[in-house]
Amino acid sequence: MGNKSSSVQQPLDSFSHWNDLPPELKSACIKHLDFKTRLLLRSTSRAERALVDSQKFNLEHVQIKGLLPYPVNALIPTGFDGQKLTIVPSSDAKTAIVIRIRNLTRFFETVLPLLVFILTRSVINEFSVEGVVLKNPELLFFVSRLGPITKSIYMDGNTCNKFPIEDLINNDIVTNARMVRIRDLTCKDAVWKLAEKWIENDSVIGTTFQVTSVHGHSIPHFVQKFRDRIIFENHEEVRITTNNPSKHILLKLARRWRVSRPLTCVVISSYMKKEEYESFGHWVSKKVMPIWEYLSFVFTDDFHEDDGLNCYSFIILIFHCLWLIITLNKTLKVNKFIIFLEAFSEQIPEVNKKDDAASDDRNTLLE
């Protein structure tokens, strides 16, 4: 009905362009863009870049991961010249964008600006850095740029003594995250220090810290620190009170492996019963098993089903490593190769030292 009273022709001079739209409408259009299109529109002009940058957007998961799979990357840690950046904009995994970085030039020219854009303009639900040796200030560079809404942060300590755990624990984004997981952490005091922050901040129930380490001193240190708060204690579990009567903190040995001690520390309800937290160790799988666990089979003959791996796992790992050595790109540093070989010639303690030395030259990477 209606508009039939006159025949209206399209005027020749009414053809609008994007640049004719009011900024509010442009922003309304950008709001509906997916991550990739947003990124491409951003590079069309300065005005569009400013408009895109004026809006926050959500990303489900951002992961910086060494090109080598875990746990091989614990022996051959990669820097920024051998990693892949995975961006999952939504819960649909098909939308994932994977960028492989094989040299530093590409990292600095393409990936670093992209990372800065992502970290400053997006709200990231899950952030993870794995298999890349990042030290202060590199790791803090990423973590400090995460928004306060970030729920999960996954990091890799790589048994590196210079992992900036102290700075991370003092960072509000880390202490407020619902889930923090650090793999292969050497620091013995990280658990109680983070728990202390949780008590101070009255963190919500469910706040979790998962950590794998190569020593078993975390529980005794935790007990010693919170001696006056202890409700229950044995060699695998410690439950303490917090300042809030409705909340307790539970530290639980998630699994007893040969050398490593994966732990779960979680804020629980004070009404929670022991049976309810039996499942808290289920996050521990072969995927988080440190290389030392594999290597421990070199020095022993007895394998138990309970170990979660057997001699075949070790043989598979050896073949996997050999395949990686053959297929590794030309940028593989010779010193990393030597580190790898030395580890197999029973000089495991040396690895950490060389590890640190090899990555010293990356200290100023982001400065």
Added chain:
Amino acid sequence: MAPKKNSAKRPQPSTPKPSAPARIVKVQSSDGHILQADVRALLLSSTLAATIKGYDDENKPLEKLEVNNVVGFTLKLVLEWCEKHKEDDPAIAQAEKDKKNIFIPSWDRHFLTKLPMGNLFDLITAAYHLDITGLINYGCKTVANSAKGKSTEEMRELFGIPEPWEQPSTSTATWDD
């Protein structure tokens, strides 16, 4: 896009009200074209609704509404859209305003995607001036959908964004600052 999934979440339009006799008014575009429209359709525009309310409050006879910032061709499209949606609950459009993922019904999708990009820009600009939330939502979503999968160059061409050397700024930097 997953229309079926989203459609389940989308608030359903309220049941159509018993049809009152249509009240037709004339609407004049900026280039002098006179069109006719049902008042219920015009009420989707907050701007026109305020004008109509002003007439009704003063008991003045409403003979012709002047829309000075929209040309006839675009106004015809606006009125066609409003006519189709005159039974809709305005709360739906308001609820969708801040959502990123909105579902565009098939009639609207067909109506908006058949338009050349220039006309679509004209249409959403008109919707913006007339403050028609639903049309702005669907129009902007259609623009965003049309850009999906395009390269930077294709996007420049589609949207008529000038090349960097044609832009006022002398810098062509996009990443590095």
